[in-house]
Each structure stands twice: as structure tokens, then as C-alpha cells.
Amino acid sequence: MGFYTNLKRVMQIFMMVFMVLAPTHAQSAPLRIVATTTQATDLIHILTNGVSDQYIHITGLMGAGVDPHLYKPTVADIEAMNQADMIVYSGLHLEGQFDAVFESVSQRGVKIHRLAQPVIDAGYVLKFDENGIATDDPHFWFDPRNWALATQALADRLADIDPIHAAIYLANAKAYIAQLDAFYAWGVEAMHQVPAELRYIVTSHDAFRYFGDAFGWTMVGIQGISTASEVGVGDIQAVVNFVIEKNIPVIFVESSVPPATIRAVQEAVISNGGRVNVGVRELYSDAMGEPDTFGGTYIGMIAANIYTLLQSYQLAGVELTIPEWNALVMPTPPDELFEIN
Ligand SMILES: [Zn+2]
16 A cells, blocks of 8 residues: 555546536536516627527527517427526516416526516616506616616626626626616717607507606506506597697607507597697517617617607607717617608
């Protein structure tokens, strides 16, 4: 039993341990992440940018123009969630049809990440009145300051779950939050070009309360917070009266809600001797645009809404100048956004 025998034994043990550890590291399975809404999917892609596909698989469930209040998970969605390591969802009952699935997969150990959590923790959730009960408004992402909170919290969670790539997630979050801050400053300047007495967003459902809060406008919705509720004749008449009384020049159609109610308001205003335009484009509400388009990104979606609002006001005769886009903010608005027919 000499020194070399002992050394050999130590080497053998070392090799055994190495053999056990090495293959797991080399073949480590990718982190499977499922995101519900288009906004959630966009954020996951931004934060994981630079991490190889070998380590991350991302599945986005809802497509462009989909209404998340009403979306029911398909068989394939449920399968994807069952096999996921992590599910990223918006929360505050936006994904109203997902509660049962979340409950069952979380019992299997799937990590469920609610993007709204830091907004809830900070006390920034807006309430609305639903039959006399104060209810949480789920559309928190429409305030870029809330989205910055959600970005940081998601990056922290990813760093925790996948420490090998923590530096990438945190650096991506830092860069993106800087973009959100610069974009928000541009948006505030732009939205304040409209005279204070005309800063009303009249549209079919109450998705824009946070957006209004963020940019100093007031939201007037016909349908209430969730698209699941019915529109009453009284709701339409109240909005018609409001539009006439406040001399509001434009009302807007949303991308994920049928335009019929907004057209009904316009007709009623006109038949009451008033005048009101419908916006030059639809507003993005609960779903983003097609992938690989400007409106198919979070910043692009909000920016497109700002351009749509301001251009519509210009066309209705309100004098204003839209400030130059901040060149540091990506993506850059496409030329089509400045062509109005
Ligand atoms: Zn909504």
C-alpha cells in the first residue's frame, strides 16, 4: 500500500464521479418554457436572446389578434404545458380559461410565473367596478413602467432557474429596461401634444386604463373590462352622450374585439347631429400584431397605438406635432406607419 496505490484509488474515485457528472452536463435537457399571451412570448424571446436553442425551447400559445379573455387552451396547449419546466403567463385573470390547467400542472412541479406579480406587490394594480365589487384590471402591460417591473422579475426568475445563463438574462433585462425607459419618455412627450381637454381614448373595451394612466389620458370603454360581458344599449348611449358633450373628435376600434360597437357609437353620434371619426387604424389591445412586424413587438405595439391616436387626432383637425422617434429604441417604426389614407 504505497503512495501510488492510494493515488490510483483516488483517481479511480475521481473518474467515477466525473463519469456520473459529465454526461448530465453535456446532454442537459433544454429548459422548456411555455408562454400564454403574445406579450409574454415576446418578453421571453427578448430575455433569452443569446442563449442557444440547445438550452431553451420556447412555445407561445396565443397568436396575433387573439382575445386572451376568451381563449381556451387546446389539447396541444395542455400537452405543451404538461411537458414544460416553466409557464409564463400574464395573470390577474386575463387568461380566464387557464386556471384549471395551471392548478393541475403546478401540482406536477411545473414552475408557474405570473408576470403581473411585481405590479401586484408594488400596489400598482388598477381596480374597476364590476357590479359593485372592486375587481383587478388585468391590462397592466399597457403601462411601460409596469412592463419594466415584469421584465426584471422574469429575468431574476430565469436566472434562479437556470444559473448557467444568469448573466445573459440579467444583461438582456438591463438593456431592455433602458429601451423601455427611453420609449416611455418619448411616449409621454408625444401624448401630451394633444390638448388636455381632448385626451380621451374612446374604444370598445376597457383595455386602455393603464395606457391612459401611463400617458396622461382618460379611458372611456363601452364594454367594460372583459370582452366576455355583453354590451347594453345603455352603455352605448352613455358613451354617445359623452362623445358629444366633450367634443371628442375620434373613437377607436381594437384589434382583438369586433368593430360593431364602435361603429354603432359613430352612427348614433352622427344621428344626434354630432361628428366623430373612427381612428385611422385599429388599436392593439390584448394581442400584438403578426410576428416579425413592428406591431408584433411590445414596444412596437404601444408605439403603433400612439401613432394611431395622434395621427387620427391630426386628421380630425387637432393641431399637433409628433416628436421624432428616439433612435436608441428598437424596433424603428416602419414607413407604412406614416402613410395615412
Ligand atoms: Zn382585455
